[in-house]
Amino acid sequence: MNIETSHIKKIYQEKTVLSLDGQFSDLLFESGKIHGIIGPNGSGKTTLMKIIAGLIAPSSGAVLYNGQPLCQDIFSEMTYSTHTPTLFSRSVYQNIAYPLKIRKQEKNAIDQTVSQLLEEFEIDDIKDQSARHLSGGESQKIALARALSFSPKALFLDEPTANIDPKSIQIIEAALQKRNREQGLTIIIITHNLSQAFRICNHLTFLDQGSCLFSDRPEKIMTTSHSTIDEFISFNRF
Amino acid sequence: MDYILNGFVEAFRLIFSFDPEIIQIVLLSLFVSFSATLYGTLIGVPLGIALGIHHFRGKKVVSRFLYTFMSFPPVIIGLFTALFLARSGPFGQFQLMYTPTAMIIAQTILVTPVIMGIVFNHASTSGYEVVQTGKTLGARRWDILILLVLELKAVIMIALVTGFGRAISEVGAVMIVGGNIRGFTRVMTTFIAMNNNMGQYSVSIAMGLILMSISFFTNSLLYHFILGDQNEYRD
Ligand SMILES: Nc1ncnc2c1ncn2[C@@H]1O[C@H](COP(=O)(O)OP(=O)(O)OP(=O)(O)O)[C@@H](O)[C@H]1O
Numbered sequence: 001m002n003i004e005t006s007h008i009k010k011i012y013q014e015k016t017v018l019s020l021d022g023q024f025s026d027l028l029f030e031s032g033k034i035h036g037i038i039g040p041n042g043s044g045k046t047t048l049m050k051i052i053a054g055l056i057a058p059s060s061g062a063v064l065y066n067g068q069p070l071c072q073d074i075f076s077e078m079t080y081s082t083h084t085p086t087l088f089s090r091s092v093y094q095n096i097a098y099p100l101k102i103r104k105q106e107k108n109a110i111d112q113t114v115s116q117l118l119e120e121f122e123i124d125d126i127k128d129q130s131a132r133h134l135s136g137g138e139s140q141k142i143a144l145a146r147a148l149s150f151s152p153k154a155l156f157l158d159e160p161t162a163n164i165d166p167k168s169i170q171i172i173e174a175a176l177q178k179r180n181r182e183q184g185l186t187i188i189i190i191t192h193n194l195s196q197a198f199r200i201c202n203h204l205t206f207l208d209q210g211s212c213l214f215s216d217r218p219e220k221i222m223t224t225s226h227s228t229i230d231e232f233i234s235f236n237r238f
Numbered sequence: 239m240d241y242i243l244n245g246f247v248e249a250f251r252l253i254f255s256f257d258p259e260i261i262q263i264v265l266l267s268l269f270v271s272f273s274a275t276l277y278g279t280l281i282g283v284p285l286g287i288a289l290g291i292h293h294f295r296g297k298k299v300v301s302r303f304l305y306t307f308m309s310f311p312p313v314i315i316g317l318f319t320a321l322f323l324a325r326s327g328p329f330g331q332f333q334l335m336y337t338p339t340a341m342i343i344a345q346t347i348l349v350t351p352v353i354m355g356i357v358f359n360h361a362s363t364s365g366y367e368v369v370q371t372g373k374t375l376g377a378r379r380w381d382i383l384i385l386l387v388l389e390l391k392a393v394i395m396i397a398l399v400t401g402f403g404r405a406i407s408e409v410g411a412v413m414i415v416g417g418n419i420r421g422f423t424r425v426m427t428t429f430i431a432m433n434n435n436m437g438q439y440s441v442s443i444a445m446g447l448i449l450m451s452i453s454f455f456t457n458s459l460l461y462h463f464i465l466g467d468q469n470e471y472r473d
């Protein structure tokens with residue numbers, strides 16, 4: 001799914017937290033790619049992602065999905081997950097099955113899909129546990145499995161691997177890359193982990209204080225001569 | 239100090255004598271407060287959820303009003319209800335004053351804000367998250383409603399029991415609109431207040447013990463429900 005934003009602006013109580021204009025007034029998140037959004041705390045990444053995901057409305061500007069404005073059909077083909085997900089108070093299995101249940105899928109088909117995801121994310125052993133009493137990392141993996149269960153066309157992830165152990169990070173990245181490769185899933189991912197961004201992203205967007213400073217292929221960010229970006233990158237290298 | 243000990247001895251004798259008048263008073267109390275809680279739930283739960291999950295201008299003001307009403311003195315609510323139900327009041331023609339119906343009305347006004355406030359409070363925090371999450375997973379209107387009630391069911395139970403607890407234990411409202419008429423509108427709390435005034439401590443204590451047992455029982459049910467909640471999610 002191609003996603004284009006145009007002159008997006010978000011104002012909270014007279015405070016402008018996001019304002020895309022000038023050189024980067026229009027952003028294109030190309031279909032079938034993995035896009036990274038990076039930038040310091042409070043730069044507007046989550047705000048931009050929620051606007052793209054259709055969860056909050058921009059104060060001005062527009063988002064187009066394959067050239068169309070948002071409608072229920074497009075909305076139900078996209079999904080959004082964060083590092084602090086809300087799981088439903090039912091079993092892990094039932095959480096992952098939820099999107100399929102409301103889409104009225106057959107019990108056997110649901111069982112097959114959910115079992116595969118449980119195995120892929122290595123959470124098979126907790127499938128009958130209540131999703132209310134899990135570790136942060138477990139919750140994140142379940143939320144991601146739940147988001148992937150109904151094979152969305154676009155996936156928006158807000159720091160999905162924050163607080164995740166290295167092996168699980170690898171599982172998650174592999175799962176994302178697999179679906180991107182095999183199903184052409186369009187992914188937008190916010191991350192503070194620059195090496196992760198370079199590992200999996202085909203495109204990077206850099207936000208700072210509500211403005212976009214960079215939006216291009218990842219390797220090009222090394223050659224921009226913007227002091228904010230340079231500083232950001234130098235802190236990521238150790 | 240003897241009268242206290244004697245009061246308790248006499249109280250137990252009274253309880254196990256199964257006096258028909260006492261049984262009738264207990265049953266009426268339960269009926270009135272259960273009814274009020276039922277109506278309070280029917281009004282308060284949907285309204286609390288609806289107000290909670292939506293963002294709108296003036297939401298803060300609404301919540302402040304709600305929290306104020308949650309702790310409104312029962313006497314004031316009794317007085318307010320009486321003004322409307324009295325013979326010369328706007329609903330005087332229905333002749334509801336000094337009837338169990340009047341008591342149910344007053345207690346419904348009393349418990350609705352309690353139930354609504356508790357549900358509202360949780361719906362605006364965790365409920366909002368649930369709605370957002372449901373939406374991102376493709377849930378439509380009905381799916382979201384079902385999801386919300388399931389997610390908030392422990393909270394709804396807490397609201398219900400709290401509301402019932404407030405209703406069954408209040409004396410001000412039922413006294414004013416019911417009038418403590420023997421065999422007709424006399425309930426546990428008005429019975430206790432009256433007997434205490436007349437120095438009949440043992441019957442007061444007896445009824446007090448029954449009232450406490452009922453509170454204990456309903457709260458135990460609640461705790462059972464909340465604690466049972468953690469292990470019940472298996473397919
Ligand atoms: N609901 C809100 N009301 C008021 N201000 C908000 C709201 N949501 C976000 N903001 C403000 O908008 C700015 C951008 O927030 P946002 O969450 O988009 O940042 P971010 O880039 O995701 O930061 P982080 O890396 O810390 O997650 C912040 O200054 C924040 O205080």
Ligand SMILES: [Mg+2]
Pocket residue numbers: 045046047158
């Ligand atoms: Mg953020």
